Amino acid sequence: MKKLFLSALAVTFLSAMPPASPHRPATQSMTLSKQALQNKIKGGWAGQLIGCTFGGPTEFQYNGTMLNDYQPIPWYDGYIKHTMLNNPGLYDDIYMDLTFVDVFERKGLDAPVEEHANAYANAEYMLWHANQAGRYNILNGMKAPQSGHWLNNPHADDIDFQIEADFSGLMAPGMPNTAIQIGDPIGHIMNYGDGWYGGAYVGAMYSLAFVSTDINYIVKEALKTIPAQSTFYQCINDVIKWHAQYPNDWKRNWFEIQRKWSDEVGCPEGVFRAFDIDAKINAAYIVLGLLYGGGDFTKTLEISTRAGQDSDCNPSSAGGILGTMLGYDRIPANWKQGLKEAEDIDFKYTTMSLNDVYAMGMKHALQVIERNGGKINGDQVTIAVQTPKAVRFEQAFTGHHPVQTIHIRKNLENEFTTDFDGIGFVIRGEARPKNRISREADNSFVFNAELYVDGQKIETAKLPTDFIHRRHELFWKYQLPKGKHSIRVKLLNPDPEHIVSMTDLLVYSDQPVKSKL
Template structure:
């Protein structure tokens, strides 16, 4: 792969993995978009004297925290208590995708994605569209019926969170990244659910070569239908940013347009993610902080924002308050990977990325 020197490519891929895991951990305690609105998140941060947000979320105060109940996993995800990463599907699918590419190669089929799930991923660690597709697979259905039969979640965010590895292993090649992500996504999603995966993979691949988030976003939009709701929403977000609309006002305008779709739908989450990238202006901490403060599916959005920002800046430039508590370790439900080192995952990803040039 001739886009970057080998050592820089290695640092960027490690940055993607580290950023994804850190962003996921940042958003996990407040992952419930119907309760943890941007206003409630900021009120919690004021209550705990954590604005501006420059580190993991603080633990809840001993008293006076009614209405600010964090997710049950919070003791392992807040500042001062993190000892390696928590298990989460946003990271499990990146690991699963890596192993799929290692064992099946880049010519994998959608059917092989399904086989990999059944072999490596526990059913009860899947959710929404993925759980429906898993059940359909176990009942003998084949793609694309696995995505459409009895599945009310076809455009939710699940396929998007599975897309990172296709971007990391296609550095500077958004077309290829989107194609790989589509082959994975159609197992469980349709429409904007599939476009979200293609867009995210292309965005990550573009981040290896783009001078900034704005350019990477423009490149990624070339890989999805311009008339899709997802593309229109991303362009609207870019338009608000370019018009000088302040971040809170942009969020409010975007919420009015798409939040009726629900807090796990691809489209409103893509708006929050796009706003975080643009208003974060290339700064790793600001990018993941604004993205998580934007609400909705906070751990998924934080993970993808961290992946993109981490690829752009590289692991060496990620501030230590994000990377050091992770202790280079990942908890995972993927069979054979619990306790794996982040650095090992990055090295294995690098090997795949250098095969594709």
């Protein structure tokens, strides 16, 4: 049975729906006051900010290892405001969230995915990984969902939509299927497969956090939205299984995660390296914090941060989910110290503050509730609570296994040729000013280069030297016939003030490399 939230604000449950049919999951209704609903929405957004601030200093500083207990993580009164004013770029997972919230506010709940894609692609903020690859695709004429598909985006399995999907669950209280439906087209702007599932799962957990105070239930029930044959499901299911096996030892669970799930396949920056921005392993660290935190805000943030890797985004997601479950008023005072003085500060690249988002979030949630069988009667809000159902199956990089990195380490002058044996490749590198001072330096020059594989022209690619508009990888091609292949890159417009730096060639085959140990 669900453990449903009962509070002094008089939450009431009604069996208002007809019996379930094969085409409609069983549902029940939940009625709560607008004040209680607003409290949870505020808790979700505030929890994100708190978690991101707390984990910020350790982001990708502990890759393939954990933060030991003796490693202090600072927290003090005024820390949130100080970080928002002096390190505003830390909150990329939140201001990315707000890009989509703003589109819903300006264009309505039925805004087409093109509105969201164009808003984020043309924003002034810097992006990385799946977000940047998706941005490049959108700016160069590709539409979603092709922009996030793994054949067009080597970062399709990365964490990006997972850290930005909070809005979907906060818009759909108690309606995990609706939360995923809202996020689906947006998530496919930049992700596919496990990368999309990360956002779908996080959105579902947020949604269920409105209607349950059992964190184990939230974690397990939300996973029902993910197809069991996906590697994302299998990873998170393992974390749940190991929690049952080692209920008092989160570090043993962490070691099991590391042993089984730390081999990166997609992200070219993470393959053969300790760096791992894959969605599923970072989602595993979110779940690690939630399960072993047991509803305790401090333990949850500590564990999801100390697990390492993307250790600001993971406690941000965990803190947002738990903040939704607890509600703003029940987030411990220690974690809210200095929060009030930061709630009117606009996030960088936006004209939106936390207080603005609290209000917009409430407005959008009420609209979604009414659209999906719920009712608003004065101060009372009735939600048609949904039973989670699995979404369609997607899996990226199927049959592709990284087997070799070949160092190039040279600038592309006019032409570059090389050979490899496998079924796919990625050429890493960047186009940039020859004498740049910083990556953020404004530069509008764009190289044009042709890619040939086995003598056949594959594409003519634009390689902007501006960091915001850059192509995250220079070239890639998957799903080639197994065997030896030739690569030729031809630079069409060399320029003495700019260079195309080629760093390495990542090679894929149809079988993984097997250790002899």
